[in-house]
Amino acid sequence: xxxxMQNPRHLVRRRGQEARLxxxxxxxxxxxxxxxxxxxxxxxxMVYLQKENIIDESGMPKERFSAEFPKEGPSILRIQQVVxxxxxxxxxxxxxxxxxxxxxxxxxxxxxxx
Amino acid sequence: xxxxxQSPQFLSIQEGENLTVYCNSxxxxxxxxxxxxxxxxxxxxxxxxxxxxxVKKLKRLTFQFGDARKDSxxxxxxxxxxxxxxxxxxxxxxxxxxxxxxTGTSLTVIP
Numbered sequence: 071x072x073x074x075m076q077n078p079r080h081l082v083r084r085r086g087q088e089a090r091l092x093x094x095x096x097x098x099x100x101x102x103x104x105x106x107x108x109x110x111x112x113x114x115x116m117v118y119l120q121k122e123n124i125i126d127e128s129g130m131p132k133e134r135f136s137a138e139f140p141k142e143g144p145s146i147l148r149i150q151q152v153v154x155x156x157x158x159x160x161x162x163x164x165x166x167x168x169x170x171x172x173x174x175x176x177x178x179x180x181x182x183x184x
Numbered sequence: 185x186x187x188x189x190q191s192p193q194f195l196s197i198q199e200g201e202n203l204t205v206y207c208n209s210x211x212x213x214x215x216x217x218x219x220x221x222x223x224x225x226x227x228x229x230x231x232x233x234x235x236x237x238x239v240k241k242l243k244r245l246t247f248q249f250g251d252a253r254k255d256s257x258x259x260x261x262x263x264x265x266x267x268x269x270x271x272x273x274x275x276x277x278x279x280x281x282x283x284x285x286x287t288g289t290s291l292t293v294i295p
Contacts, residue, residue, distance in 0.1 A: 074226070103282065112190075112272055113227070113285040126282060161226050171276075172217075173283065175226030 074164050074176035075144075082182045089149040089156070091179045095164030102145045103163045103173060104130075104137060113161060119145060152183045187211055188275055188286035196292040200262050205289045207256045207273035214278045216249055216256045221270040221288075263293045 075094040083089050095102050100121045105113040115129040119139035130137065134152075139145040149156055159180045163173035188209045197203055207216070215234045219227035231240050233249035233256065240247045244267075246259040256273055270290050274283040 105285070112188075112288040113274075115282045115284070118282055129282070163226075172229055172232065173227075173274075175219075175228070177224070177226050 074162055074174050076160075076162050076176035076179050078179055079177065080180050080182070082184060083152050084184050085153055086151050089152050089181055091147040091149075091160050091162075091181070092144040093147070093162030093164075093176060094144040095162075096166075096174050099164035099166050099174070101165040101167065102139050103165070104145075104147050105161045105163065107159045107161060107178070116147070116160075149181070152181070154183045157181055157183045187284040188273055190271075190273060190286040190289045192289060193287065194290050194292075196294065197263055199264060199293055199295050203260050203263055203291070205258045205260075205271055205291070207258075207286050209254050209275060211275070212253050213275035213284075214253070215276045216253070217274045217276070217283065218247055218256070218258055219272045219274060221272060222268075227270075227272055260291075263291075265293045265295050267291060268293050 074096055077092050081089055102119045104116040106116055107113050117130045117137045118126040122141050134150045136148045159178045161175055161178045163175045165171050165173055188207055191206045215232055217232045218230045220230055221227040231247045236251045236253045238249045244261045248257050270288050272288050273286040276283045
């Protein structure tokens, strides 16, 4: 009974490189959320996607960040030209219903920018 | 600007003590959830409350949603080391697509 799978769990990038974070939702869930978390802090909403559609990207920076959830395959959060301030844990959550409802979280991807 | 403020931010108590964590906002929410997150893992849902004044109990945990649906509290009776973790409240709105997460309360229960 697979839950939300995120990879990589840990990613190290140098400034200016690209980071790609992947999220496979719970089987049958068509709604995916991405959140960002700094140490000892709560979760900051970034983007909400449904299959092939971005529903709400109000929490995502306009530059360098993009997200997709294709018809086939995982959802991807892409950060171009990373900077030190992008270092954080990025969590993906999926839901069977259009939000808000119960969110099932992955274990997160921890990005470190050197 | 944080929509949901939690207090206290950090709490360290002895095993067997009782504690209450608060989640406050000036906004009204249609539902409010509590999650617990352990180090290196994602948050796990504990409870959802949807009715003003609603009280839900989960073993030693008691959750309450304020009458005006702007605030919530989590009370733990006889805390155990296994209760250690980051407690997050999250508010949802019927018109929105997202849950707004609180600032978090980091609880440590010392054996």
